[in-house]
Amino acid sequence: MCLPNVTEHIEAGLRRREFLKYAGSVAAAGLFEAGEAIGAPHPLEPDLDLEFAARMEGPAIAFTLTLHNPHREEIRQIRLAGPIPGGTTFSRVLEVPRRSPAHVEGDEVIWEVPRVAPESSLGPFRYEVQATGEAVVVQGRARVSWSHPTAGTAVSPTLTLVARAEAAAWQKILDLSHTLSSSTPIWPGYTPIQIQTLVTHDKDGYYANQWTVHEHHGTHLDAPLHFGKGKWAADEIPETSLVCPAVVIHVHERAKTNADTLVTIDDVRAWEGRHGRIPRGAAVFMHSGWESRIGDQAAYRNMDDKQVLHFPGFSPEAADFLLKQRQINGIGVDTLSLDYGASKEFKVHYAVLPANKWGLENLANLGKLPERGATVFVGLPKVKGASGGPTRVIAVW
Secondary structure, three states: OOOOOOOOOEEEEEOOOOEEEEOOOOOEEEEEEOOOEOOOOOOOOOOOEEEEEEEEEOOEEEEEEEEEOOOOOOEEEEEEEEEOOOOEEEEEEEEOHHHOOEEEEOOEEEEEEEEEOOOOEEEEEEEEEEEOOOOOEEEEEEEEEEOOOOOOOEOOOEEEEEEEOOOOOOOOEEEOEOOOOOOOOOOOOOOOOEEEEEEOHHHHOOOEEEEEOOOOOOOEEEOHHHOOOOOOOHHHOOHHHOEEEEEEEEOHHHHOOOOOOEEOHHHHHHHHHHHOOOOOOOEEEEEOOHHHHOOOHHHHHOEOOOOOEOOOEEOHHHHHHHHHHHOOOEEEEOOOOOOOOOOOOOHHHHHHHHHOOEEEEOEOOHHHOOOEEEEEEEEOOOOOOOOEEEOEEEEEO
16 A cells, blocks of 8 residues: 655645634635634734645655734644544654644544744644545644733634545556667767677577666666765665656756756746655656757767767756755766766766765656656666666556
8 A cells, every 4th residue: 555645735825713614625614613713803803814735745745834814912822633544644844944742532633732822833743644544634723822812812712624635556667767778868978778698498498687887877866975985875875865856857948948957046946836745765867858869969968069968967066055054865866867968077077976866867748747746666676886877767646
């Protein structure tokens, strides 16, 4: 049984004594149940607005709470209950704001956040669950306590939201790898894969080949050791970093007219403007459309008269931002290099790999992958001391 891969269960503002209905592919309903109110001027006038976002990605559940408090009174405490969905068991807390203490009560993880000022945003509250069956319901609650309740202020209002999603089954599987052969484009100066047949069915009763292949050929992974002395070799990369949420940033339209285009911080922020914050531990992929050239080495390398390569890649600034501000697991491109083709200093390689993160090059089918919501499995050969290797990358969602 796979865990749910529901990227957005619900995101809506909830007001006191208002029942809200939500339209969309996910059936959901929210109810703000206000506790006793002191001197409320009108039964439908909200005392505060709370926007509650719940999201589940792979085994991790994340909650973010945005608070608008129209009163001058400080909130003494918010008690937030993050659910343990049916069919799962609690594993561990991954991330909480303000070092909020957490404990498990029944089927909920409870956080208590003290002293919340007006116009505050809280979260993410993230924790991990393990699947034991079907997990179809995510539900969250928040209870607010005021420091000094005043007229018109709810004493202890409670938010409840319920979001229902499809059962935990992946509907789509996509191969992000090119078939590796002697005609696969390769970095200038490297030797294409050589395949020698050792035994055959007709002669020996079974079939086997011997390969001679560069570690960095075809769809492959750059291990941290490749550019980071003393960093992880291929066999040392933790398996937990090889299964992660996928993020796809498109630059293919720019690449049609500018082969040297880069993934920039602006591209990252534009993606987050549409989809929310990039998940911690994500694999961030650049889709440039370059895979359409995979059958023509000259077009794929795109070398000019001065023997300079031209194809898109990540900018050093974007790579640095993703590493330091978003704590990703790795990056990937559908070109020959994480750096753009004309790079001479390989700043992206020297930023990402020595940070004990990995890079995937020559990926396929990124244009068919959703920008958010997929999980990728990176099938890296576990060769002792290797700086990388040809890789099978599978995405599911």
